[in-house]
Amino acid sequence: xxxxxxKKQLVTPGELLAEGDYLPGENTFxxxxxxxASRIGxxxxxxxxxxxxxxxxxxxPKTGDIVIGTVIEVGFNGWTVDIKAPYxxxxxxxxxxxxxxxxxxxxxxxxxxxxxxxxxxxASYDRAHDPQLTVGEPGLGKITRGQILHVTPTKxxxxxxxxxxxxxxxxxxxxxxxxxxxNGVVLVxxxxxxxxxxxxxxxxxIEEESHTSGLTDRITQLLKEKKPTQPKVEENxxx
Amino acid sequence: xxxxxxxxIDKKGIRLDGRKADELRPLKLQVxxxxxxxGSAYIEHGKNKILAAAYGPREMHPKHLAQxxxxxxRCRYHMAPFxxxxxxxxxxxxxxxxxxxxxxxxxxxxxxxxxxPRTGVDVFVEVLQADGGxxxxxxxxxxLAIADAGVPMxxxxxxxxxxxxxxxxxxxxxxxxxxxxxxxxxxxYMPNLNAVTLLQMDGILAPDEFEKAINMAMEGCKxxxxxQKEALKTKYMVVKEAEE
Numbered sequence: 001x002x003x004x005x006x007k008k009q010l011v012t013p014g015e016l017l018a019e020g021d022y023l024p025g026e027n028t029f030x031x032x033x034x035x036x037a038s039r040i041g042x043x044x045x046x047x048x049x050x051x052x053x054x055x056x057x058x059x060x061p062k063t064g065d066i067v068i069g070t071v072i073e074v075g076f077n078g079w080t081v082d083i084k085a086p087y088x089x090x091x092x093x094x095x096x097x098x099x100x101x102x103x104x105x106x107x108x109x110x111x112x113x114x115x116x117x118x119x120x121x122x123a124s125y126d127r128a129h130d131p132q133l134t135v136g137e138p139g140l141g142k143i144t145r146g147q148i149l150h151v152t153p154t155k156x157x158x159x160x161x162x163x164x165x166x167x168x169x170x171x172x173x174x175x176x177x178x179x180x181x182x183n184g185v186v187l188v189x190x191x192x193x194x195x196x197x198x199x200x201x202x203x204x205x206i207e208e209e210s211h212t213s214g215l216t217d218r219i220t221q222l223l224k225e226k227k228p229t230q231p232k233v234e235e236n237x238x239x
Numbered sequence: 240x241x242x243x244x245x246x247x248i249d250k251k252g253i254r255l256d257g258r259k260a261d262e263l264r265p266l267k268l269q270v271x272x273x274x275x276x277x278g279s280a281y282i283e284h285g286k287n288k289i290l291a292a293a294y295g296p297r298e299m300h301p302k303h304l305a306q307x308x309x310x311x312x313r314c315r316y317h318m319a320p321f322x323x324x325x326x327x328x329x330x331x332x333x334x335x336x337x338x339x340x341x342x343x344x345x346x347x348x349x350x351x352x353x354x355x356p357r358t359g360v361d362v363f364v365e366v367l368q369a370d371g372g373x374x375x376x377x378x379x380x381x382x383l384a385i386a387d388a389g390v391p392m393x394x395x396x397x398x399x400x401x402x403x404x405x406x407x408x409x410x411x412x413x414x415x416x417x418x419x420x421x422x423x424x425x426x427x428y429m430p431n432l433n434a435v436t437l438l439q440m441d442g443i444l445a446p447d448e449f450e451k452a453i454n455m456a457m458e459g460c461k462x463x464x465x466x467q468k469e470a471l472k473t474k475y476m477v478v479k480e481a482e483e
Contacts, residue, residue, distance in 0.1 A: 010475060012468045013349075013386050014394030014431040029351070029393065031432060038351070038391040040471055055475050056278070056389035058296070060355075086296040086358040127356055128307075 146189030278388025
């Protein structure tokens with residue numbers, strides 16, 4: 001029952017990973033009892049499970065995920081939302097209005113118009129139906145301020161860090177509110193532009209260096225290095 | 240090479256472009272050359288220069304082409320007007336429509352079509368300069384572009400041709416050999432799964448010659464496959480090395 005890889009080795013689609021008593025994990029598949037990689041990424045095995053952490057992938061909707069999307073169309077009884085997935089999502093008017101929706105009374109484009117950004121949760125999704133969104137929870141709804149940046153969806157877990165360590169550190173050091181859409185869209189809202197820029201530069205660095213070790217230390221360093229410039233700005237304002 | 244040469248291969252077994260019978264043309268592969276595409280690749284196979292771009296999986300437009308139970312792969316093979324000696328009309332020719340279909344069918348077995356129903360993946364292949372064996376080079380580049388787009392694949396598809404010039408079976412024919420030679424056998428192949436996804440023949444070969452040609456083409460595929468893997472890894476290695 002051999003394996004054919006070293007830990008953290010870069011593999012390409014079709015590369016043989018293991019044979020025999022192993023389980024196929026993420027981004028792998030089984031053909032004739034052998035496990036192969038299906039995406040470019042880094043292999044890792046946990047117990048008897050062989051995983052490939054993809055370096056390039058797209059977002060696939062999952063019920064319960066928080067995503068950030070752009071309204072692309074106002075329809076008769078809802079909105080079509082681009083969530084950077086293979087499928088466009090639907091947001092129903094009755095979900096947003098929290099009362100029965102009447103087409104003759106309500107003008108949907110006054111609530112959300114094409115081009116608006118929303119934070120939403122995936123209410124339902126399966127193979128046969130496009131994803132349905134909901135905004136009926138605290139923290140969800142239209143985005144009115146802040147900056148948006150795009151990250152490869154597979155790297156979102158790295159931005160979050162172990163038990164949220166990375167993201168909470170960035171939030172603390174930059175004084176920003178950060179919402180991570182699992183579809184790779186990140187919303188950063190701070191009190192001023194400098195705070196937001198700091199948080200964005202940290203997230204960009206994580207994305208670029210996501211597959212290296214000791215990243216947390218380097219991000220801490222980056223945040224500390226860039227931070228001292230901020231009080232000066234505030235001083236100038238006081239003068 | 241406007242006049243027909245007496246011989247395509249000399250007594251010493253050297254071909255018109257100086258290669259031996261089992262020698263491939265020089266190859267260069269690059270991944271991620273087009274930032275606007277989800278995935279892209281560029282190949283220089285001898286004098287062939289081909290760009291491939293992949294988009295998706297995304298919603299199918301027009302919608303009626305979407306399949307309820309699987310993903311649809313669409314390919315467009317196109318030759319630039321300046322890709323050949325005589326200007327080629329930019330409108331899709333019969334040959335291009337056929338090659339688009341052939342490339343699509345060569346790539347399809349490598350994809351997990353059932354994973355993303357109702358979506359489509361678009362692959363665009365643009366031949367910038369052609370010198371024989373463009374379908375093979377196009378398949379090699381297109382497979383890289385799809386992998387670069389992050390679409391799950393069973394294996395990279397790699398293609399190489401073999402054929403007969405004068406009385407010798409040779410690998411990787413270029414334009415003159417293709418036109419003046421006796422036969423051309425392009426083969427697309429998934430080396431890890433040991434599966435052939437494209438097999439065509441233009442010309443006449445004896446059964447033993449045919450077998451030899453297929454084996455030669457598959458050997459060629461294996462060599463190109465290593466370079467293909469290397470090219471894909473290089474794109475993602477650059478980041479790693481920059482830090483170290």
